Amino acid sequence: MTPAMIPSLRARDYLSDVKPIWCPGCGHFGVLSALTKALAYLERPKHEIALVSGIGCSSRLPAYLDCYGFHGLHGRALPLATGLKTARPDLTVIATGGDGDGFSIGGNHFLHACRRDIDLCYIVMDNAVYGMTKGQASPTTPPDWTQSALTPHGTGIPAFRPAAIALASGASFIARGFSGDPHGLSELIARAILHPGFAFVHVLSPCRTYRPDDQSSWKQAVHPFGEHLLSATEAPANATQGSTPALRIQDDGLGLGILHEVPRGPISTNATLGASPDHAAALDAIEAELEA
Amino acid sequence: MHTPSNAPIEISALSAPEALAHALELTHDSAARYAQLQACLEAHHNQIAADVLARVVELTLATASSMPGLKPPEQLPRIAPWELLWRCPDLLAMRLGESAPTACNHQIGAAELLRLVLKRERCAQDCFTQARALVMAPATQQMLISIAMRQQEQIARLEALLASAEADASEQPPPLSDLDPPNRPE
Numbered sequence: 001m002t003p004a005m006i007p008s009l010r011a012r013d014y015l016s017d018v019k020p021i022w023c024p025g026c027g028h029f030g031v032l033s034a035l036t037k038a039l040a041y042l043e044r045p046k047h048e049i050a051l052v053s054g055i056g057c058s059s060r061l062p063a064y065l066d067c068y069g070f071h072g073l074h075g076r077a078l079p080l081a082t083g084l085k086t087a088r089p090d091l092t093v094i095a096t097g098g099d100g101d102g103f104s105i106g107g108n109h110f111l112h113a114c115r116r117d118i119d120l121c122y123i124v125m126d127n128a129v130y131g132m133t134k135g136q137a138s139p140t141t142p143p144d145w146t147q148s149a150l151t152p153h154g155t156g157i158p159a160f161r162p163a164a165i166a167l168a169s170g171a172s173f174i175a176r177g178f179s180g181d182p183h184g185l186s187e188l189i190a191r192a193i194l195h196p197g198f199a200f201v202h203v204l205s206p207c208r209t210y211r212p213d214d215q216s217s218w219k220q221a222v223h224p225f226g227e228h229l230l231s232a233t234e235a236p237a238n239a240t241q242g243s244t245p246a247l248r249i250q251d252d253g254l255g256l257g258i259l260h261e262v263p264r265g266p267i268s269t270n271a272t273l274g275a276s277p278d279h280a281a282a283l284d285a286i287e288a289e290l291e292a
Numbered sequence: 293m294h295t296p297s298n299a300p301i302e303i304s305a306l307s308a309p310e311a312l313a314h315a316l317e318l319t320h321d322s323a324a325r326y327a328q329l330q331a332c333l334e335a336h337h338n339q340i341a342a343d344v345l346a347r348v349v350e351l352t353l354a355t356a357s358s359m360p361g362l363k364p365p366e367q368l369p370r371i372a373p374w375e376l377l378w379r380c381p382d383l384l385a386m387r388l389g390e391s392a393p394t395a396c397n398h399q400i401g402a403a404e405l406l407r408l409v410l411k412r413e414r415c416a417q418d419c420f421t422q423a424r425a426l427v428m429a430p431a432t433q434q435m436l437i438s439i440a441m442r443q444q445e446q447i448a449r450l451e452a453l454l455a456s457a458e459a460d461a462s463e464q465p466p467p468l469s470d471l472d473p474p475n476r477p478e
Contacts, residue, residue, distance in 0.1 A: 011324070011373075012324055019331040019332070019334070019335055020328070020331070020332060020335075021332070021335045021336075022332065023332075023336075023397075023398060024329060024332050024333060024336065024396045024397055024398050024400065025396035025397060029325075029328055029329075029332075033324070033325070033328075034373075037373040038373070041372055041373060182373075183373045183374050183376055184374055186373040186374055187372070187373070187374035208396070208397065
């Protein structure tokens with residue numbers, strides 16, 4: 001432990017006056033707590049932070065922070081965040097949302113945000129259910145979940161595997177946290193914010209209203225993720241094409257920690273665009289046109 | 293920026309100011325959690341439980357103010373959230389098992405709510421006691437003993453509140469028809 005001075009902003013200073021209306025016991029409270037702790041630890045000024053979300057219970061989160069926020073269209077948090085980061089590379093841009101918003105309605109955007117590796121932090125609060133619309137199966141719902149009236153026999157469809165898909169799509173930072181451990185989650189979020197590229201934080205965030213039985217076991221089931229996932233470059237020399245299902249074998253979906261972290265690839269960074277005279281001139285021209 | 297690690301923090305080398313900083317962080321964290329739940333229950337029209345939590349927040353903040361050798365925050369060591377005592381592997385497992393709001397719901401009654409609060413507070417007490425057994429420096433040991441005493445006083449006050457709530461025959465749960473929000477499953 002390295003003693004240092006207490007920062008001027010505390011976690012509670014990042015909260016807005018808007019009170020969350022999430023259900024009592026909702027996992028998203030832990031994510032909100034972790035995010036404010038991380039921002040306070042990083043000492044990010046509030047006016048340099050922008051939160052962008054789509055639609056859903058978890059997408060309410062930007063309203064609860066005293067930073068810039070944009071509550072966008074369903075599934076479109078990442079395009080909005082991408083545009084914002086492109087225009088304002090100086091901002092810390094954080095996109096938040098849920099599993100339905102991010103992996104179904106916004107699934108296409110998720111793949112390409114990973115591939116583009118833009119300097120964003122994307123926090124997905126995964127409770128494997130559509131809570132706001134009263135409990136339907138989402139992309140991460142197990143195929144045998146029968147508690148929804150829409151799918152009384154289960155979906156029968158294998159669940160979406162966010163971490164593996166992010167890895168396959170090119171994300172340079174992938175972590176998984178648990179909302180029941182907000183202190184540990186705060187470290188993952190802080191690391192994700194500092195990562196210069198697309199940082200995906202997959203958070204297991206139980207829904208107390210629609211998944212009270214099966215997700216209450218998460219707190220006993222989660223465990224530290226001991227080793228990084230195998231990526232193409234890290235695979236053992238004797239690995240063959242046929243052995244790539246190692247991803248599925250190694251990740252049981254409950255391992256917590258940083259699953260994958262590599263330097264961002266050789267692409268032009270948005271940070272350089274902000275300093276470009278051409279870019280600044282283009283922005284001035286757009287602003288002038290808007291004002292006219 | 294601290295590097296992520298699953299390694300336990302070195303409790304044995306904890307100094308007295310660090311122990312105090314940990315205790316204050318943990319206590320303020322509890323108060324923030326209770327305040328958050330209070331606002332949540334108010335939003336869900338459970339004023340009885342919200343009023344109980346408002347009192348718990350007062351008590352918790354008073355406990356923080358009564359910590360031995362209290363200093364202004366700027367004079368205390370800074371503790372990263374992920375390096376708090378409750379991040380110790382054994383203590384973390386206990387915390388996840390005990391203090392997670394497994395039974396909290398929008399219709400929770402005062403007594404049930406206080407039992408949940410007491411679980412968390414007793415967990416904090418265990419945390420301080422276990423840390424006391426691990427530290428080496430006498431000054432830190434004395435600090436943790438004093439902190440544990442304050443925590444015990446907090447628990448005693450909450451137990452008195454619980455006894456009062458259990459004895460209060462007028463306590464009624466919120467009407468079952470109040471489901472807006474949260475929504476009822478289809």
